Amino acid sequence: MHVDMSHRVRLAAAALVAVAALALALAPGAAAKWQRTRNGTVVSYDRRSLMFDGHREIFLSGSIHYPRSPPDMWPELIAKAKEGGLNTIETYVFWNIHEPEKGEFNFEGQNDVVRFFQLIQEHDMYAMVRLGPFIQAEWNHGGLPYWLREIPDIVFRTNNEPYKMHMETFVKIIIKRLKDANLFASQGGPIILAQIENEYQHMEAAFKDEGTKYINWAAKMAISTNIGIPWIMCKQTKAPSDVIPTCNGRNCGDTWPGPTNKSMPLLWTENWTAQYRVFGDPPSQRSAEDIAFAVARFFSVGGTLANYYMYHGGTNFGRTSAAFVMPKYYDEAPLDEFGLYKEPKWGHLRDLHQALKLCKKALLWGTPSTEKLGKQLEARVFEMPEQKVCVAFLSNHNTKDDATMTFRGRPYFVPRHSISVLADCETVVFGTQHVNAQHNQRTFHFADQTAQNNVWEMFDGENVPKYKQAKIRLRKAGDLYNLTKDKTDYVWYTSSFKLEADDMPIRSDIKTVLEVNSHGHASVAFVNNKFVGCGHGTKMNKAFTLEKPMDLKKGVNHVAVLASSMGMTDSGAYMEHRLAGVDRVQITGLNAGTLDLTNNGWGHIVGLVGERKQIYTAQEAHPAGGVRELRKPRGHLRQLHRRQLPHAARQGGGGEGVPRQARLHAARGRRRLRRRRQLLRHHRHARRAGQVLQEVAQRGAVIQSLVGTSYSWLGGEHIVGTVIVSLKNPILYSWLGGEHLTIYL
Numbered sequence: 001m002h003v004d005m006s007h008r009v010r011l012a013a014a015a016l017v018a019v020a021a022l023a024l025a026l027a028p029g030a031a032a033k034w035q036r037t038r039n040g041t042v043v044s045y046d047r048r049s050l051m052f053d054g055h056r057e058i059f060l061s062g063s064i065h066y067p068r069s070p071p072d073m074w075p076e077l078i079a080k081a082k083e084g085g086l087n088t089i090e091t092y093v094f095w096n097i098h099e100p101e102k103g104e105f106n107f108e109g110q111n112d113v114v115r116f117f118q119l120i121q122e123h124d125m126y127a128m129v130r131l132g133p134f135i136q137a138e139w140n141h142g143g144l145p146y147w148l149r150e151i152p153d154i155v156f157r158t159n160n161e162p163y164k165m166h167m168e169t170f171v172k173i174i175i176k177r178l179k180d181a182n183l184f185a186s187q188g189g190p191i192i193l194a195q196i197e198n199e200y201q202h203m204e205a206a207f208k209d210e211g212t213k214y215i216n217w218a219a220k221m222a223i224s225t226n227i228g229i230p231w232i233m234c235k236q237t238k239a240p241s242d243v244i245p246t247c248n249g250r251n252c253g254d255t256w257p258g259p260t261n262k263s264m265p266l267l268w269t270e271n272w273t274a275q276y277r278v279f280g281d282p283p284s285q286r287s288a289e290d291i292a293f294a295v296a297r298f299f300s301v302g303g304t305l306a307n308y309y310m311y312h313g314g315t316n317f318g319r320t321s322a323a324f325v326m327p328k329y330y331d332e333a334p335l336d337e338f339g340l341y342k343e344p345k346w347g348h349l350r351d352l353h354q355a356l357k358l359c360k361k362a363l364l365w366g367t368p369s370t371e372k373l374g375k376q377l378e379a380r381v382f383e384m385p386e387q388k389v390c391v392a393f394l395s396n397h398n399t400k401d402d403a404t405m406t407f408r409g410r411p412y413f414v415p416r417h418s419i420s421v422l423a424d425c426e427t428v429v430f431g432t433q434h435v436n437a438q439h440n441q442r443t444f445h446f447a448d449q450t451a452q453n454n455v456w457e458m459f460d461g462e463n464v465p466k467y468k469q470a471k472i473r474l475r476k477a478g479d480l481y482n483l484t485k486d487k488t489d490y491v492w493y494t495s496s497f498k499l500e501a502d503d504m505p506i507r508s509d510i511k512t513v514l515e516v517n518s519h520g521h522a523s524v525a526f527v528n529n530k531f532v533g534c535g536h537g538t539k540m541n542k543a544f545t546l547e548k549p550m551d552l553k554k555g556v557n558h559v560a561v562l563a564s565s566m567g568m569t570d571s572g573a574y575m576e577h578r579l580a581g582v583d584r585v586q587i588t589g590l591n592a593g594t595l596d597l598t599n600n601g602w603g604h605i606v607g608l609v610g611e612r613k614q615i616y617t618a619q620e621a622h623p624a625g626g627v628r629e630l631r632k633p634r635g636h637l638r639q640l641h642r643r644q645l646p647h648a649a650r651q652g653g654g655g656e657g658v659p660r661q662a663r664l665h666a667a668r669g670r671r672r673l674r675r676r677r678q679l680l681r682h683h684r685h686a687r688r689a690g691q692v693l694q695e696v697a698q699r700g701a702v703i704q705s706l707v708g709t710s711y712s713w714l715g716g717e718h719i720v721g722t723v724i725v726s727l728k729n730p731i732l733y734s735w736l737g738g739e740h741l742t743i744y745l
Contacts, residue, residue, distance in 0.1 A: 036052070036124065036126065036185075036190070037052060037185040037186075037187075037188050037189060037190070037192075038188045039182070039186075039187055039188040040186070040188075041053055041185050041186055041188065041228075042186075043185050043186060043192060043228060043229045043230060045230060045244070045263075045264065045265050046263055046265070047258075047262055047263060047264065047265060047266075047302070048265065048302070048304065048364055048365075049265055049304040049364055050192060050193075050230070050265060050304065050305070052185065052192075056364040056365070057087075057304075057360075057364075058299070058304055058305070058356065058357075058360050058363060058364065059087060059088045059126065059192075059304065059305035059306070059307075060085055060086045060087055060088065060306060060353050060356065061086060061087075061088035061089065061090050061126075061128060061305060061306065061307035061308065062081050062084075062086045062088070062089060062090065062307065062308045062310070062311025062312070062334070063089075063090045063091065063270075063307060063308060063309045063310045063311055063312075064077050064078070064081065064089055064090075064091060064310070064311055064312045064314075065091050065092060065094075065137070065310075065313075065314060066091055066110065066111075066112070066113055066116040067094055067097055067110050067111060067317070067320070068313065068314030068315055068316065068317070068329060069110075069312065069314040069315070069339070070110060071109060071110055071112065071115070073339055074115075074116060074119050075119055075123075076339060077312050077335060077339050078119055078120055078123045078125065079123060080312075080335055080339065080341070080346075081125075081311055081312070081335070082123055082124075082125055083350070084311075084334060084335075084346055084349060084350045084353065085349070085350045085352075085353025085354055085357070086125070086311065086353065087125055087126055088125060088126040088127065088128060088192070088305070088307070089120045089125055089126075089127050089128070089311075090127070090128040090129075090130065090269070090307050090309075091113075091116065091127075091128075091129065091130065092130045092131075092132060092135040092137055092139075092143065093113060093129060093130065093131050093132060093133065093135075093143075093174055094111075094135065094137075094139060094143050095132065095133040095135075095143050095144055095145055095170055096139075096140065096141060096143055096144060096145040096146070097110075097111050097320070098111060098113075098170075098174075099145055099170060100145060101145075101147060102145075102147045105173070107177070110317075113174070113177070113178075114177055114178065114181045114183070117129070117178065117181070117183045117189070117190060117191060118181065118183070120190050121183070121189060121190040125190060126185075126190050126191075126192045127183075127189075127190040127191045127192065128191070128192065128193045128194075128195070128269075128307065129178070129191050129193075129194050129195070130194075130195035130198065130234075130269075131171055131174060131175075131194060131195060131196055131222075132195075132196075132197065132198050133167055133170050133171060134156070134157055134197065134198055135198050136198055136199065136322075136570050136571050137322075137570070138276045138316070138321065138322045138325045138329065138570055139316070139320060139321075139322055139570055140319060140320050140321060140322055140486070140567050140568050140570070141322075141486070141568040141569070141570065141575070142322070142569075142570040142571060142575065143570075144156065144575070146481075146485055146486035146568075147485075148163075148166060148576075149481070149576045151163075151166065154576060155574070155576065156574070156575050156576050157197075157200070157203055157207075157211075157214065157573075157575075158203075158207040158210045158211055158214050159207070159210040159211070159213040159214040159217065160210075160214075164214070164217060164221075167218075168221050171196070171221070171222070171225070172225065175225050175227060178191065178227075179227065184227045184228055184229055185228070185229050186227065186228025186229060187228070191229060192229055192230075193229060193230055193231075193232055193267075193305075194222070194227060194229060194230075194231050194232070195231070195232045195233065195234060195246075195269070196218050196219065196221075196222040196231055196232075196233060196243070197215065197218050197233055197236070198234060198235075199234055199235040199236075199248065200215055200233065200235070200236055201235050201236050201237060201238075202235075203573055204236075204238075206573040207573065215233075215236070215239075215240065216240050219231065219233070219239070219240035219242065219243045220240070222243075223242055223243075230243075230244055231243045231244070232244045232245070232246050232267060232269065233245055233246070234246045234247070234248050234269040234270065235247070235248050237260075239259075241261070244259060244264045244265070244267060245259050245264075246267040246268065246269040247266075247267070247268050247269065247270075248268075248269055248270035248309075249270070249271075249272070250271065250272055250286075250290075250294060251294050251297070252266075252268045252271070252294070252298055252303070252306075253294060253297035253298035253299075253300065253301050253303065254297060256268075258302070265304045265305070266298070266301070266302055266303040266304060266305075267303075267304065267305045268298055268303060268305060268306045268307060269305075269307050269309075270307060270309035271291065271294060271295065271298075271306055271307060271308050271309060272286070272309055273286060273291060273308050273309065273310060273311070273330065273332065273333045273334065273345070274286050274310075274330050274331075274332035274333060276313075276325060276326075276329060276330060277325070277326045277328070277331075278324040278325055278326060278538075278539040279324055279326060279539075279566075280538070281326075283331075283332065284332050285332065286332070288344045288345040288348035288349065288435060288437070289348070289417075289418070289432055289433050289435065290417075291308075291345070291349065292348055292349060292352045292432040293417060293418055293419055293432040293433075295349075295352060295356075296352065296356075296393060296419040296421060296430075296432055297393075297395065297419060299356055299359075299363060299393075300380040300393035300395065300419065301380065302368060304363075304364075308333070308334065308349075309330075310329070310330035310333045311333055311334055311335060312330075312333055312334070312335035312336075312339060313328070313329035313330025313331060313333045313336075313337060314329055314330075314337060315327055315328060315329060315337055316328075316329050319486075319489065319567065321566075321567045322567050322568065322569065322570035323520070323521060323539065323542060323565070323566050323567040323568060323569050323570070324521065324537075324538065324539040324542075324566045324567065325539075325567060325570075332345075333345075334346040334349055336442065340442065341440065342440075343437055343438050343439055343440040344435045344437035344438065344439050346437070347436075347437025347438060348435050348436075348437045350437070351430055351436060351437065352421075352430055352432070354429075354430075355421045355423060355429045355430035356421070358391075358423040358429060359382070359391040359421065359423055361384070361389055362382040362383065362384060362389050362390060362391035363382050363391065365384060365389075366381075366382030366383050366384045366389060366390070366391065367382070367383055367384070368380065368381070368382050369381045369383070371407075373394075373405040373406065373407065374403065374405060375398075376396065376397040376398045377394075377395065377396055377397075377398075377403055377405050377414070378394075378395050378397075379392050379393065379394050379395070379405075379407050380392070380393045380395065381393075381425065383425070390424060390425035391421075391422065391423055391424075391425065392407065392421075392422040392425045393419050393420075393421055393422075394407060394412055394414050394419065394420040394422065395414070395418075395419045396414040396415065396416060396417065396418055396419075397417070398416050398417070399416055399417045400416055401416055402414070402415045402416050403416075407422075407425075408425065408426075410426070412428065414431075415431070415433040415434075416433075417433070418431060418432045418433035419431070419432045420432075459610050459615055461609050461610065461613070461615075462608055462609045462610060463609075464526045464529050464560045465492050465494050465560055465603070465605050466494060466496065466558050466560070466603075467494045467495055467496045467558065467601070467602075467603040468496075468603075469494075469603070469605070470492070470494055470602075470603025470604055470605050471603075471605075472603065472604040472605070472606070473601065473602070473603050473604070474601075474602055474604065475599055475601055475602070476598060476599055476602065477493050477581060477582035477583065477585070477598075477602045477604075478491075478581070478602070478604055479519075479579045479580065479581055480519070480563055480565055480579070480580040480581030480582075481565070481568065481578070481579065481580050481581075483581070483604055483606050484565070484606055484607070486568060487606075487607070488606060488607040488608070488611055489564045489565045489566070489567075490562060490563070490564050490565075490606075490607055490608050490611070491562075491563050491564075491581055491604055491605070491606055491607075492560060492561070492562055492563075492603075492604065492605040492606075493560070493561045493562075493563060493581070493582045493602055493603070493604060494558065494559065494560040494561070494602065494603045494604075494605070495558075495559050495585070495597055495600050495601060495602045495603065496556055496557065496558050496559070497556070497557055497559075497595065497597060497600060498555060498556050498557070499552060499553070499554055499555065499557060499590075500554065501554050502591060502592070503590050503591055503592050504552065504554065504590070504591060505589055505590065505591055506591055510589055511549040511550070511551075511589055512549070512550055512551075512552050512587055512588065512589040512590060513547055513548065513549050513550070513587065513588045513589050514527060514532055514533075514546070514547070514548050514549075514550050514559065514585075514587055515545060515546070515547050515584075515585065515586050515587070515588060516535075516545065516546040516547075516561055516582060516584075516585050517543070517545050517582075517583045517584040517585070518535070518537070518543060518544055518545070518546065518563065518580075518581065518582055518583055519542065519543055519579040519580050519581055519582075519583050520537045520542030520543050520544065520565070520566075520579075520580050520581075521536060521537050521542055521564065521565050521566040521567075521580060522534070522535070522536035522537070522563070522564045522566065523535060523536075523546055523561050523562060523563045523564065523582070524561070524562045525546055525548060525559070525560070525561050525562075526559070526560045526561075526562075527550045527551070527552070527557065527558070527559055527560075528551070528552075528553065528557055528558055529558070530550075530551070532548045532549075532550045533546060533548030534546070536566075542569075542580075543583075552587075552590075559585065559597065561582055561585075563580070563581045563582050565580045565581075582602075583598075584596075584598045585597040585598055585600075586598065
């Protein structure tokens with residue numbers, strides 16, 4: 001069916017008039033303004049809804065995680081969520097940022113969870129807190145602090161006394177802070193629901209009876225805190241009797257029948273607005289129309305709370321991403337990574353929320369019924385005849401064919417896979433396939449300041465180590481996590497071995513091959529100080545084998561592998577036993593056969609020189625008196641550098657205390673910059689930078705840090721090795737996720 005634009009405009013205008021008229025007709029009028037909560041509020045529930053002192057409500061909620069956005073953004077994000085029609089904000093609590101070291105707590109700045117909930121209250125909204133403390137959330141170690149792994153005899157998320165003791169201690173610390181700030185609804189605060197554990201159903205199957213004992217203990221422990229609001233468990237069909245089970249998924253209105261206890265409401269804790277991305281994934285897409293259909297469907301079958309996961313995803317700053325997860329998190333949510341409106345998603349869902357609020361009285365108090373109007377066609381009705389209140393959801397579940405259905409004597413055109421909302425059982429106030437919101441498209445360009453002051457420099461202070469330089473020596477290569485304690489992503493593994501002349505291959509066409517079996521996640525290999533190759537795993541298959549030909553020599557040979565982690569795993573049973581780093585190493589192609597170096601004795605150096613010197617900071621990269629170990633490549637690489645990398649004056653190069661020679665060098669750099677400004681436009685210099693990085697790596701250098709503000713080159717396919725990027729531009733800093741970011745390609 002073709003509808004011209006003028007007709008669509010008239011339809012939209014008519015719908016807006018209808019919405020306004022119905023809003024006046026259905027307003028509670030004479031009733032006094034109700035305060036959301038007060039000290040002593042009784043929070044209860046039945047199958048229809050949550051209730052506050054007997055007052056029913058529907059909840060339109062969105063996930064915004066406080067550590068994934070700077071505190072200065074919190075008020076704006078909450079305000080935009082409210083503007084979009086939400087009345088509730090949900091967040092996890094992140095154990096490993098609040099207690100990074102055992103007994104040492106951090107609730108300042110970006111970790112100020114109390115302030116976050118206070119801002120929600122200041123915006124007159126409800127809140128939902130998901131305490132976990134295991135949260136998954138594509139967050140490093142699923143939110144669990146590293147030190148927990150080192151507790152003797154601990155097993156995560158099962159009937160294990162050490163784990164339960166530390167879990168209970170942390171949960172009660174958080175609850176005390178929230179209680180002390182009067183943040184629970186029973187105290188007059190915004191928090192109406194609290195979640196313990198997270199998507200445990202599959203883990204319960206893994207741990208069997210011990211899992212069931214654990215989940216029952218977790219529920220009992222949570223309820224004992226007496227916070228005066230209901231507790232929930234998501235993806236936990238057989239939740240303990242006093243805890244409300246909830247649904248996570250894309251279509252909970254069709255895939256989930258609700259709690260088996262018919263006195264509990266239907267709550268949807270995660271409606272995925274997109275899909276989180278790992279390195280290598282294309283952008284995730286989920287249309288505004290599909291999300292709107294799913295939400296309308298959920299409320300039409302009796303749902304009372306729907307939470308968008310995520311409403312604003314934000315950024316995984318620093319090293320907070322789980323293994324292989326990108327820094328940008330749910331950038332396709334209604335509010336994108338920067339908090340900008342993602343249209344038409346934000347606007348279309350706002351219109352849906354307005355329509356659902358018009359239906360609130362009927363949804364909460366009306367008598368539900370269902371009428372079949374054809375194959376895959378139905379009407380779900382909520383009606384209060386005595387008050388002449390009626391709401392209908394006309395649903396077309398056919399994904400291929402539009403339909404015209406007759407409801408109460410009137411024809412209604414309902415497009416395929418859509419729902420039309422009739423707020424008075426006559427007037428269509430919203431159609432999930434009719435998008436009136438504007439469309440927008442986000443583009444990136446270089447800020448003037450960035451383009452004018454961009455500096456590319458190479459740090460070559462990282463030398464490939466030898467076994468004798470390592471202070472940590474083990475017979476076999478050690479576990480990367482155990483070595484780093486999650487303080488860095490890098491460990492050098494190095495070993496030496498001696499070959500006699502008759503060990504070498506007899507034929508010149510036979511090459512010796514280095515085979516490095518790794519638990520994950522990425523590695524760069526060197527033999528006798530020469531670059532051999534690199535490799536990496538994936539989110540689904542973290543372990544991998546690096547196999548590269550190499551040249552050996554008679555006498556002592558040195559193997560060095562720079563192994564790196566892409567973050568700790570965030571899910572699954574027995575997380576405390578997950579490993580990373582080098583596993584087995586052998587050399588094939590020798591005249592004497594395969595040489596197994598696995599038990600040859602390995603030295604370990606934790607972290608990188610650049611990390612220890614903090615060269616990614618402006619102060620260390622550009623100290624007064626000159627640049628320390630940050631210089632142009634020498635020889636033939638210098639010529640390549642001149643041809644293909646942009647030059648600029650060093651920031652602060654003309655300041656007081658800088659030697660005259662350095663100032664002259666900076667002036668020459670500025671002149672060169674003016675001659676080559678065209679090279680900085682768009683993505684051309686990005687591709688060139690990628691070529692240079694490839695050339696440098698192939699010639700045996702370890703690219704350990706680049707200082708600059710450009711990001712475009714990160715998408716290049718030609719970059720090899722391990723790169724740390726430092727950014728000073730605030731917008732790009734946010735986009736990339738921290739003061740330094742590790743990329744593996």
